[in-house]
Amino acid sequence: MNENPSSLRLSQVIQHRIESMFSQWTDMQFVYLSTTDGFHIFGLHQGAENAEPDKVAAIASSLFALSNTASKNILNDELQVSIVETMSGNIIFLRTHLNRADTVLTVAANKDMSLAKVRYHALRLSELIESND
Secondary structure, rough: OOOHHHHOOOOOHHHHHHHHHHHHHOOOEEEEEEEEEOOOOEEEEEEOOOOOOOHHHHHHHHHHHHHHHHHHHOOOOOOOOOEEEEOOEEEEEEEEEEEEEEEEEEEEEEEOOHHHHHHHHHHHHHHHHHHOO
C-alpha cells in the first residue's frame, strides 16, 4: 500500500517544468500521475475530455496490478511499462517513484506522435518526477 496520497506531492518547481514540457507537445493528450492503489496525484490534459483523472487513476492502478503480476510470474521481474496501442493513439503506463513510493505515470498521445516519441517523453517525465525525492 502506498503512503497517504496527500503526502505524495510534486514540488512547484517540478510541476512547472512538467507544465512547460507538456505545453510544447501538441499531440500529447494527457499526463497523469497516480498511486498504484488508484489515487490521482497530478495531471495535465489538452483535448482529452474523456480522460477524467479519477478514472485514469483507477485504470492505471488496475493495469499496473495485472501487468506487474504477469511480469513477476512470467519473467520473474518487476513491471517497467505497459503500452496500449490504438488506431487513434497510444497510452503509456510507466512505473515511477515519487518520494520513494511506487506510482504510475500515464501518458496518452494521438496517432500523430509515434509510440517511440511517447515513450521517450514519458521517460523524461519520469526522471523529472523521481528527482522530486
